[in-house]
Amino acid sequence: MPVYRDDAHKTWYYVVNFYDASGKRKQKRKRGFNTKKEATEALRKLEVQFNEGTYVESKNISFNQYIEDWLSIKKRSLSNSTISLYERSIKNHISPSLGNTLLSKMKPQHIQKFLIGMHEAGLADASIKRIFNIVNVCLNDAVNFGDLPSNPAKKVEKPKVLPKEMKIWTVDQIQRFLKCSNYHRMYCIFHLAIMTGLRKGEILGLLWKNVDLEKQVLYVNQTLETDGKTFKTGAKTKSGVRSVTISPSTKEVLLKHKEQQNAEREYFASEYGDLDLVICAENGAPYHPRNLTRTFNILTKKAELPHIRFHDLRHTHAALMIAQNEPMKLIAERLGHSKITTTMDTYGHLFPNMQRDASNRLDQTIFGELD
Template identity: 40%
Template structure:
């Protein structure tokens, strides 16, 4: 099908500015009337021409859908299919459930071009009326915002109305709980003294900043004891039922250098694990896991948590979560003047900005320490 189109401009008196539009002609209907698609609101002629070219390509392929007829539900599912391959398994699952249980039933039937601020505000209020936690509402709202951002970038809608609502969900960020170096040493000493299983998991979390699923999915083939390096290549699912290749995100697949004490700890643990394998005989199921049960099977997060909270109580330290060991690792590195870029790489963050945002509370003290150190070096005689 050959389609024709043109770009023009018009003046918005109320805003005292010129905007651009395009008109796309798709031929004639059964009555001989021209079938035309018009779209307005472009800020520049170049922007309008680009959108027109994309619409022409879609029309030639037979995949063009008039924006006024495309429902938000249809666009949302197409957006999710394209996006889900970039998500970790758990993120993909939770996003799919947000769409299926909350977003699509309430907003899916609306024409994408007709979604407005009031509709989105009512949607957010409806989630609150259901009694959902503000953090959950924020995650659901983030899916809506991300999908509409995509629609705006593709020039399907002139602007993302979700970004302009007055009642945006604001989940309170919990204060980050971390330990200092003395508390870390005390905790590890307590666990060693009790001789319980999973000391190695706690040690790894503090020494590497790895996530729980990454530690429980770690294989010996991904540990180079000679070089003192770990490669994060596999994770254990949250329910402990599935070992998954890859990691949470693309940047989570990474290499982490180990200190000498951690390397020695792993060498010792590997020898002990060989004895367990011998004792278990035919019952041993070899998944090549660093952290596993006495018969080689994956350690469930629930069992690890049980030991964690037991040792936490024994240590009599102020309580933190297992995930806070990751924050403790990062905080100790930053306080020891390790560059945030290196910390970001060890944690597998998508960007250094994530690291800076998470640990910004540390930087005022670090600024003072840096100024003091420089003063000592330059001006004290």
């Protein structure tokens, strides 16, 4: 399968001969690669499709068939929760609107009409953007595989999502919630969320072997997915695999929680499914994220506090760190952000107060002794 240089345009292209399903000999060529390496890699991907029997000429395939074939390959690198999200989006939104369009005939107008339809159906901006991104990535891959000359979605204005107002609790509200939930079996979850900033899946996937109570450090290296059954090694991002120090009070909460868990293990005996989870159901099974959300909402209402999401406890933790003037790098590391800019972009609106305090301290430093 040779790769050639197009001297006239100073680019590279490949030519490949193959036989279709009917045994008819055909030829496929793809031009416009900037380097020989790019053309060779694209050709190798095509060769894999030929060998696996998954190649279908783009001019004869509907977008519905193409995106389903694309997802079947993509699944190898996606989490179960992401696969479920993609499948729902394709079934409920993408296929009904774009499914019957031939891939080779896909135009920007089709994408634009698709976006308008979702807006008219009342979908949230965030949902529209997420669904659009699935289509966009699929079409990008179609270009990379040589099935499309260009991505029509790139010629359409991408959906925008206005940032939601961040809801956090004050110190008084935190204290009221912790006091109200102190009796609850799952108190440890709420304490960990507020005191460490861990995500829901990170807390529900935490193992005792990754908690060093003596050194007061816990290690995040697996998460429980939204299905409440599957554990994913690693974290949401590469930097999400991290160590997080815990306070003396958190250590005591964990010790008390472990005593309670040991009693449950003894009670259930052989029926106890010991997965070494810090947070689990009474019989040792994973604690379902939906149950956590339900419990958190009930306790929030009981404490007569403003409604916030469980995830907002993570934001509350970050806000408390900022209020204490902790170094931004430290905050980013605790939250598992790969870049400090991510932390700054997320919590930048909390910085004006810090700047005012800094200005006041500078005023005191320079002019304080002149009073």
